[in-house]
Amino acid sequence: MGQHGDKAREALLDAAEELFARHGIDAVSNRRIAEHAGTANHSAVAYHFGGRDELVRTLITRHAEDTNRRRAALAAGLDDDAALPDVLACLILPWVEHLGSLPVPSWRARFVHQIRTTPSMQEVLANASVPNALTEELNRRVQAAGGSMDPSTQYGRSWILGNMVLSVCSEYEARVQDGVESTNWTGVGYFLIDACAGMLAAPATHPGNFIRSPSPVSLL
Incomplete structure (x- = not known):
């Protein structure tokens, strides 16, 4: 994945971690994560991570x-x-x-x-x-x-x-x-x-x- 793709993934991870921390896991939709990350592509989570569970798994092991x-x-x-x-x-x-x-x-x-x-x-x-x-x-x-x-x-x-x-x-x-x-x-x-x-x-x-x-x- 190119540099732009890597930055997009990091922006989604940052957005998801903040929203999950503030509102809870089940209260935050993939669309809301994408919007908070500043992308108009509401399917960005699926595109970059394959789905919500993989996004969460990536967050868990991120650090x-x-x-x-x-x-x-x-x-x-x-x-x-x-x-x-x-x-x-x-x-x-x-x-x-x-x-x-x-x-x-x-x-x-x-x-x-x-x-x-x-x-x-x-x-x-x-x-x-x-x-x-x-x-x-x-x-x-x-x-x-x-x-x-x-x-x-x-x-x-x-x-x-x-x-x-x-x-x-x-x-x-x-x-x-x-x-x-x-x-x-x-x-x-x-x-x-x-x-x-x-x-x-x-x-x-x-x-x-x-x-x-x-x-x-x-x-x-």
């Missing part, structure tokens, strides 16, 4: 290379006996710092929050997720840090933490856009690392048997 690069660089300095906060940093900081590298306003965190919470997109999300050996190893080390904690309790806490990180980043992204907060994504990242480490290390007073399968601290 994975940058996040994976940051994660690999951080994990390269991790000792075998690294403490829980250091392991969590390898999972959380690359995502948060990537958000901080985006121009303001950015829509990434809010888009990911929408895609993770829209029932109609769960199959698309599952099909777009590519296994990553480093992320899997980091999650294994986080789980191992739980020691003798009941697995279901650990799964439940990881489930809460994944949602917490995403929700905090989504709201902070909006607050930066509105001028309520100055941009300090690194500070947000370390705050989340401490909060996650505290929850994972806290004693359990009752078996947490409401979740029975692993729910890693995973971000897009």
